[in-house]
Structures are given as C-alpha cells and as structure tokens.
Amino acid sequence: MTSLLDIQDLTITYRGARGHVPAVRGVSFSLQAGETIGIAGESGSGKSTLGMSLLRLLPKETKVEGELLFNGEDILTMKFGRLRAVRWSGASMIFQGAMHALNPVHRIGQQIAEPIEVHNPSMGAKAVSSRVTELLDQVGLPAWRAENYPHELSGGQRQRVMIAMALACDPELIIADEATTALDVMVQAQVLQLLRDLVAERQMGLIMISHDLSVLADMCDRVAVMYAGQIVEVGQGHAMFTAPRHPYGAALGSAFPVIGDPEARRNPRGLAGDPPVPTDLPSGCPFHPRCPVARDDCSTTVPELLPVKAPDEDLRRSACLVAQDGQSIRPSSPVPPTSTQEPVT
Numbered sequence: 001m002t003s004l005l006d007i008q009d010l011t012i013t014y015r016g017a018r019g020h021v022p023a024v025r026g027v028s029f030s031l032q033a034g035e036t037i038g039i040a041g042e043s044g045s046g047k048s049t050l051g052m053s054l055l056r057l058l059p060k061e062t063k064v065e066g067e068l069l070f071n072g073e074d075i076l077t078m079k080f081g082r083l084r085a086v087r088w089s090g091a092s093m094i095f096q097g098a099m100h101a102l103n104p105v106h107r108i109g110q111q112i113a114e115p116i117e118v119h120n121p122s123m124g125a126k127a128v129s130s131r132v133t134e135l136l137d138q139v140g141l142p143a144w145r146a147e148n149y150p151h152e153l154s155g156g157q158r159q160r161v162m163i164a165m166a167l168a169c170d171p172e173l174i175i176a177d178e179a180t181t182a183l184d185v186m187v188q189a190q191v192l193q194l195l196r197d198l199v200a201e202r203q204m205g206l207i208m209i210s211h212d213l214s215v216l217a218d219m220c221d222r223v224a225v226m227y228a229g230q231i232v233e234v235g236q237g238h239a240m241f242t243a244p245r246h247p248y249g250a251a252l253g254s255a256f257p258v259i260g261d262p263e264a265r266r267n268p269r270g271l272a273g274d275p276p277v278p279t280d281l282p283s284g285c286p287f288h289p290r291c292p293v294a295r296d297d298c299s300t301t302v303p304e305l306l307p308v309k310a311p312d313e314d315l316r317r318s319a320c321l322v323a324q325d326g327q328s329i330r331p332s333s334p335v336p337p338t339s340t341q342e343p344v345t
C-alpha cells in the first residue's frame with residue numbers, strides 16, 4: 001500500500017552568504033492516512049526546516065536531497081502547477097503566531113474563502129459562503145465570526161481560524177508547526193483536542209511539531225525526537241515519554257515542571273549547555289558534549305538509529321550507543337525522580 005508520506009534519507013542544507021548550514025541530516029520516516037506523528041526537539045534542531053520542505057516552502061537556494069513522496073508522487077521534482085494543488089488540497093500547514101499569518105485588513109470569512117475560491121473556480125459565492133460557515137463550525141466558531149477582523153478575536157480564536165483555513169480544501173495531511181505554543185494552557189488544550197477530533201473524524205495524517213514532548217506524547221501515535229538535524233529516537237508517543245531510550249529524549253521529557261511538585265517547579269530538570277551550531281558539529285555522537293552518560297567511544301563513533309529494547313519494542317529506534325548495548329540511559333546519581341518516568345534501573 002502506498003504511504004501518505006514517505007521520506008527517505010532527507011538532507012537539507014541552507015546555502016547563504018555565511019556558508020552552508022546542514023539543518024536536516026538523513027531523516028527517514030513514513031506516515032499512513034489517519035496516523036499522527038510528533039516531531040520534538042529544542043529550537044534549532046531542524047523541525048521547521050523539515051516541515052517546510054514537505055511543501056517545498058524553503059528558500060530556492062536551499063539544497064534538498066533524498067526522497068520525499070506524497071501519495072507516491074515525488075514532491076521534490078513535481079511541476080509547480082501540481083505543487084500548488086498539493087499545497088492546499090493534498091497537504092496544508094498551520095504555523096505558529098496566527099496574528100502575523102492573518103491579514104489584518106481582511107475579514108476572517110474572506111480569508112477562509114480565498115483558498116476555496118482559488119482551488120474551486122467554478123464554485124458559486126453562496127456555496128463558498130456555506131463552506132466557510134461549515135469550516136467555522138468545525139473549529140467551534142459561530143458563523144457571525146466570518147464578519148470579524150483578526151484583531152477582534154482572541155489568540156485561541158485566531159488559531160482556530162488558521163486551522164479552518166488549513167482544512168478549507170479538505171487536505172489529507174496537516175503539518176502543524178508549534179501551532180499551540182503561543183496559547184495559554186487552557187486554550188492550548190482546547191485547540192489540541194480540536195485537532196485530535198478532526199484527525200480522527202477525517203482520517204487525515206498529522207505531523208505535529210513542538211518543542212514540548214509531553215504535548216506530543218499525549219497527541220501522537222508516534223513521536224520522533226530530533227537533535228542537530230537528525231532523528232535520534234523514535235517510538236510510540238506515550239512510551240517515548242515514560243520510558244525514553246536516548247538521554248536527549250529523557251532530558252526533553254523532564255524539562256517541564258511536574259504539576260503539584262514544588263521542587264520540580266523550583267528546579268526543573270533541564271539540560272545544561274546549548275545545542276551545537278550546525279556548521280560546527282561535534283565528532284562522533286553530536287550529543288556527547290552535553291550527555292550525562294557519555295563514554296569514551298561516544299566522541300568517535302557516530303551512532304546509527306537502530307532498534308533497542310523498550311515497551312514499544314517493534315517501533316522504538318534510538319541513536320545511542322549505550323541504549324543499543326541495553327544499558328540505562330540515565331545517570332547513576334540523578335535528581336530524585338519526581339515525574340511519571342520510569343525509575344532508574
């Protein structure tokens with residue numbers, strides 16, 4: 001069966017005045033219709049570059065290598081006319097910061113109608129208008145909101161409008177890049193629930209990009225953790241959070257304070273140091289300068305993404321030498337366990 005999306009060895013290099021920036025390095029995964037995958041990682045790990053490449057939205061001088069198939073069609077060599085059709089009716093993207101993405105001088109309804117009109121030129125004004133009402137309803141907004149300008153809506157409502165626009169042409173795949181990051185937690189939960197319901201109802205594929213592993217673990221069938229442009233761990237969403245098999249995934253999962261735990265709130269178990277600069281990557285495992293369990297060979301051997309023992313056995317892959325040897329990826333004297341994560345073994 002043809003996958004909705006099939007990515008093989010995707011490598012993306014920005015080429016600019018300040019040299020070549022290898023932002024994504026050898027990423028491979030596939031996605032079926034109705035499936036959700038989360039992409040987690042710190043800022044700069046290559047998540048947005050990966051997301052934008054799927055719709056060929058990167059600057060034209062960017063070098064993209066590897067294979068990118070959408071329903072079996074090659075995105076990288078697709079003619080522009082076909083790509084335009086795929087951009088709305090095949091796959092669409094929800095960006096962070098709806099206020100900046102929406103046009104402040106056009107009414108909401110007009111903005112949702114635009115892609116419908118472009119992709120269905122024979123559709124009459126009445127049919128377009130009722131489709132806009134239907135979309136507003138799907139994202140939990142009353143029809144009269146179509147008359148509003150963006151500044152008349154709250155942040156959460158604007159993000160709902162962005163989702164309505166992304167759904168306008170009934171896409172098979174949605175790419176949501178930090179779509180709820182700017183929202184407060186209550187609104188974030190509502191918008192996430194909305195996305196979850198829509199994906200289930202319409203059997204869409206969803207790629208959800210976030211720096212927050214806990215959100216992804218909750219939302220997604222599968223989660224891939226990126227570091228320095230590579231996928232360093234992938235597995236089933238919840239198991240990735242509760243039983244990580246890469247020290248970076250473990251640190252990312254512990255980086256958020258635990259509700260009801262004052263110590264965790266005062267002293268969140270973040271990760272020391274900064275991610276590497278893509279133009280100056282460390283030798284061996286790119287995580288070794290920050291890794292709490294690094295050993296001698298970590299600075300000389302580049303770990304491949306290989307199957308490791310975990311509760312989600314058939315799905316889990318980790319690019320960590322220690323995990324591949326079946327050893328614990330947690331330091332022997334950790335901060336006292338305060339979260340739902342597995343105790344140190």
Ligand SMILES: Nc1ncnc2c1ncn2[C@@H]1O[C@H](COP(=O)(O)OP(=O)(O)O)[C@@H](O)[C@H]1O
Nearest residue numbers: 014021023042043044045046047048049050278
């Ligand atoms: N247009 C660009 N030109 C050169 N480098 C870029 C450009 N956009 C992003 N980068 C670099 O590529 C890397 C990955 O960035 P990005 O994909 O935005 O990461 P993330 O979304 O995970 O924060 C970063 O080092 C970033 O500085």
Ligand code: SF4
Nearest residue numbers: 285288291298320321
């Ligand atoms: S390979 Fe070594 S440095 Fe890299 S994550 Fe595993 S233990 Fe840490």
Ligand SMILES: [Mg+2]
Nearest residue numbers: 047048049178
């Ligand atoms: Mg980003």
